[in-house]
Every structure is written in structure tokens, then in C-alpha cells.
Amino acid sequence: MSATSKNYTPDAPTRDDVDSTQGPLVIEFGTNWCGICQAAQPLIITAFEQHPAIRHLKVEDGPGRPLGRSFKVKLWPTLVFLSDGQEVARLVRPADSQSISEALAGLVAVSEKMPPNL
Template identity: 50%
Template sequence: MSYSRDYASQEPSRADIDAGRGWQLVEFGAPWCPHCSAAQSVLKDWLDVHEMPHLKIEDGKGRPAGRSFKVTLWPTVILLRDGQEVARVVRPRGDGDLAVFGHALQG
């Protein structure tokens, strides 16, 4: 599983996210958000190279997963390894914005 075009039909619990093994990219946003739409090609291109699970979670007021990660702006993209946050990017616009993820994968 790699790039997910659609948001998850059911929001996973924080415990489910934390239980993930290996690398995974978690994206918080909303389908109507222009910043989220603009980031999709950058995320897809990055995931085409760094294949890993992409968990796309629709966020909003009162949504527990986003609140547990202290998400305040969309999209917020978080790189996890074995359920632990390694790096975070808010509102990526280009490949350079995701360079922090590449550095984290090498470290």
C-alpha cells in the first residue's frame, strides 16, 4: 500500500496508529481544503519513490486522532516509524518541503 487518493472511510484510533510497524506516512486534512489538494501531487511523487503505507485521515473539530497529534493546520503530514513520530511537515508545496522525511529515513 502506498499513496491513498481518498481519506479513510473510518478514522483510526490513536492506539491503532501507534501500533503500526515500520514506516508509515500519516496525513491529516480535509477533502475541501485547497492546501490539502495542492499538496497531493507532491505527496504522491514522494510516496512513489519511498513506498510505505499512507494513512490519509480527514480531520476537523472534535476529531480525536488529529487532536492527539496536536494538528492545527492542514495538511499536516507526519512520518512515523513503529508508531513513533520521526518528522512532521505542515502544508508541503514542493519536493524540498519533504526533504526532512528523506533525511529521517536515512538516519
């Protein structure tokens, strides 16, 4: 799913799938009815335009959603930045595209330095 997707999907990967993902990945937790999530979308889209190669999953979160609970998500939107399945950064309710861009640049730098999982 790309950053330009408008909707959060209830079809989330398992935590095992996320943990075994190779390369950079950002999981954005939120809901389609969340006003704060909707307000953050232009900021998120702007930041991801500078990093189109980074995979971006928009996952619907809430009670009983195991992936969000495994990441201890409390507020929306929460962006979790992963490299080879390991969390390297997190932004909760980002207020500007610059902080997202900086986290994406940091994710690229970390991903390029990490040896592949064997």
C-alpha cells in the same frame, strides 16, 4: 491506503493502533474540501513515488476527530512521519516535493536503525 488515493477517509485508526504500528508510517491529515490539501497532492504523490514501501494513511481531520487532536494538528495538510509508532518528523502545508522526499528518506533511515519494539 496509498498516496495515490484521492480522498481522506473518516475511518481513522485509534491512537493506540498508531502507537503500536511497526515500521514506517506517514499519516496525512486534511479534508477532501480543503483547497490547500488538494493543491499539495501532486507534491505528495511525487515524493511517495520514490518511497512506495512506506505506508501512507490519508485521514480526514476536523473538530471532534480524536486522532488529529491527539497529534495536535492545527493546519492542513499535515504529514506526520512515524517509525514504530513514534513521531520522527512533521511537515505542515508542504510547499515542495523535495521537503517531503527528504522527510521520507529520513524516516527510512530512522526506521532501519531502530530496534524492533518488544
